[in-house]
Amino acid sequence: MPELPEVETVRRELEPWLTGRTIRTASRVLAPAGPKYANLERAAGQRILGVERRGKFLLLPLSKGDELVLHLGMTGILSPEKPSIHLRVELALSGPAPKTLYFKDARRFGRCLVVRAGDYASLPTLQALGPEPFDPAFTDAVFVASLARARGPIKPLLLSQRVVAGLGNIYVDEALFDVGIHPRSLANGITPDQAARLRRAAIAILERAIEHRGTTISDYRTVNGNVGGYGAELRVYANDGNPCPTCSTTIEKIVLGQRGTHFCPRCQPVPRKRRARR
Ligand SMILES: [Zn+2]
Incomplete structure (x- = not known):
């Protein structure tokens, strides 16, 4: 998407x-x-x-x-x-x-x-849209405060568009891998230091993906009819069954908030405080 x-x-x-x-x-x-x-x-x-x-x-x-x-x-x-x-x-x-x-x-x-x-x-989604990731107003402090107020796991929160605009399934999985956060981690349990690293990782990944004109998994084409070139850069998204590029553990895929979710079980350990399994 x-x-x-x-x-x-x-x-x-x-x-x-x-x-x-x-x-x-x-x-x-x-x-x-x-x-x-x-x-x-x-x-x-x-x-x-x-x-x-x-x-x-x-x-x-x-x-x-x-x-x-x-x-x-x-x-x-x-x-x-x-x-x-x-x-x-x-x-x-x-x-x-x-x-x-x-x-x-x-x-x-x-x-x-x-x-x-x-x-x-x-x-309603547009009306309630959070800050643009590249907006100088989207600071570490703003992001830390948003996570502290939130309920539920980090991945669905980032997909909601309310905390920051524009992230979807691909780039959330990539950003969480980058900083070693399990997608099920409760947003309000993420430390300010982790949040700051996650904010910077998300911005850097989005910038690199724009340079590659995005990611084509299936349908997406640019106006000029080209496919996006970021697919080759993906480290966990759509890589389930492949070895983690950092530690070689097999990348797993789970369903979280009805979305396919890709992560490395070793680099992104299960959060200690968690609710009952779904
Ligand atoms: Zn790993």
């Missing part, structure tokens, strides 16, 4: 193409009317002022006070090439070719809607 590095890669490729162009028509194709595609037609006749990102959301401010909000969900792809199946949205643009942006989404978790700029009442 596209996470921050993949969405940022898409943003960087869309920005020079879309900025300043007027949306001539915005059409749902194989997409249901309803909240995921709300008010889409309202984008017609508005100029795209920029291509921004918050967490895993793409935000395109428009010239008449609206904002086009795009989320790639699990399998969303934005492209100037018309897909043969699963086409959800078509935006016809002013200016030179390519003149159409297509939104393809096989599994229908994506969304593409128009809101008044900054009004995310219909998008």
